[in-house]
Amino acid sequence: MNQLVQAAVTKPALTASADSVLAAKGRSFYWARQLLKPVHAARATRLYRLCRYIDDLADETSSVPLAKEALADAAASIRDGHSNEPVIQDGLALLQECGIDSDIFLDLIAGVQSDLEPVRMPDLDALLRYCYQVAGTVGLMMCKVLDTDDPAAFPHAVDLGIAMQLTNICRDIAADAALNRRYLPAGLVGDLAPGALIHPTGLLRGTVRQCVATLLDCADTYYQSGELGLSYLPARARSSILVAARMYRAIGRQLRARDYAYWTERVVVPAWQKAAITTRALVAIPVSRSFWRHPPLHDKRLHFALLDCPSLSTASFLHHAA
Numbered sequence: 001m002n003q004l005v006q007a008a009v010t011k012p013a014l015t016a017s018a019d020s021v022l023a024a025k026g027r028s029f030y031w032a033r034q035l036l037k038p039v040h041a042a043r044a045t046r047l048y049r050l051c052r053y054i055d056d057l058a059d060e061t062s063s064v065p066l067a068k069e070a071l072a073d074a075a076a077s078i079r080d081g082h083s084n085e086p087v088i089q090d091g092l093a094l095l096q097e098c099g100i101d102s103d104i105f106l107d108l109i110a111g112v113q114s115d116l117e118p119v120r121m122p123d124l125d126a127l128l129r130y131c132y133q134v135a136g137t138v139g140l141m142m143c144k145v146l147d148t149d150d151p152a153a154f155p156h157a158v159d160l161g162i163a164m165q166l167t168n169i170c171r172d173i174a175a176d177a178a179l180n181r182r183y184l185p186a187g188l189v190g191d192l193a194p195g196a197l198i199h200p201t202g203l204l205r206g207t208v209r210q211c212v213a214t215l216l217d218c219a220d221t222y223y224q225s226g227e228l229g230l231s232y233l234p235a236r237a238r239s240s241i242l243v244a245a246r247m248y249r250a251i252g253r254q255l256r257a258r259d260y261a262y263w264t265e266r267v268v269v270p271a272w273q274k275a276a277i278t279t280r281a282l283v284a285i286p287v288s289r290s291f292w293r294h295p296p297l298h299d300k301r302l303h304f305a306l307l308d309c310p311s312l313s314t315a316s317f318l319h320h321a322a
Contacts (some may be wrong), residue, residue: 006088017232033242036146043098043145045082049153051138054108059179068116075109078102100145108137119181120191125305127185129167135165139226144238152237155298156229160162160241162216164248170212170219171251173262174198184211199263216252216260223249224300228295238291239282246277256291 033041054074062066077083079102081092095102111133115248121127139161143153169176176183177194184197188211192204200208224244248308249270254267269277285291 011210035236035243036258037234039238040146040237043094044142045173046090046094047138047141047145047305050087050094050105051108053087053091054112055134058112064116070115071113075106077104078109079207080199094145096115096299099140099149099303100134100141100144102136104140107133111137115181119176119183119194121183121185123185123187125214127166127183128162130183131162131165135168136306137161143232146233148233148237152298153229153232153293155297155303156226156232159222159302160226160229160245162227162237163219164245166215166219167221168250168254169250170215170260171262171267173208175266184208184215188214212255212260214261216255219252220249222302225299226291229298230291231294241287242285242291243278243281246281247274250277 008259033044036044054071057070057074059069061070074085075085077088078092081102083089083092091105094100094107107165111130114130115134122128136158136267139159143149143157143224169210174197177197181255182192182194182197183190184192186192189197196204197208201210203205220234226243226245230242233241250269250273254269255262258264258267
């Protein structure tokens with residue numbers, strides 16, 4: 001990483017900008033952030049703003065060629081350690097401040113870039129690789145943001161990111177399909193055109209319901225592994241990340257309660273339920289053995305889809321961490 005990049009805007013302005021982005025677009029994380037100590041909360045908010053900025057370059061564009069150019073420029077800035085864009089400037093400063101390997105963030109950009117091509121996920125392994133790129137990477141970066149350097153924590157952080165992304169995918173099937181994206185693996189639903197998923201009819205409803213059930217079961221496996229790694233985090237951070245994870249799992253539970261009918265309306269966790277989830281999580285913490293003691297070795301089978309994949313620049317890192 002090049003020397004520390006100085007932002008062209010004031011620190012208060014950057015902080016206010018990051019807070020507003022998190023409050024508007026990351027409500028579950030905004031809620032859970034309250035449990036972090038101030039320095040970790042500020043870093044996590046900046047990281048969220050950086051990742052959301054990259055996401056929005058793809059999701060909010062009116063021109064795919066321009067979005068590709070913007071993402072390529074962002075990747076070049078990360079490699080060079082310099083940018084004229086204030087969000088990237090602050091992101092570069094954050095990466096250096098926390099000792100985050102820039103290759104991890106480049107993996108995230110590569111995942112977002114793939115969304116600008118026609119998305120037709122062929123199988124579950126490909127989906128897991130995508131989930132690593134756009135969310136497992138965030139788990140790795142959050143470890144550093146929270147001053148966690150034990151390599152044993154990293155695979156669990158990846159798993160929590162994958163679990164959350166799988167949940168997002170199951171919730172947003174119709175919205176993604178409207179953007180010509182089908183994340184549901186062809187191995188589970190066939191080689192469907194995305195439009196068929198916006199409001200499935202007839203026998204297709206049974207097929208997609210079973211697919212969503214399978215993906216949520218998969219997510220639960222990764223959530224379990226993710227929570228096993230909480231003991232590596234600072235005590236206050238454990239509470240915050242546990243609450244965020246439980247809120248995301250609640251989305252999956254609501255989908256199950258609706259018999260996986262994602263097309264009726266978008267699942268949202270209301271404030272009262274967030275409060276209940278937070279209370280239950282905090283009450284359970286003192287008696288949870290896994291919250292205080294490190295787990296056995298990470299289950300390497302959870303990362304088989306990620307290893308030996310040339311498109312993932314940090315695959316060798318995962319080899320050593322798993």
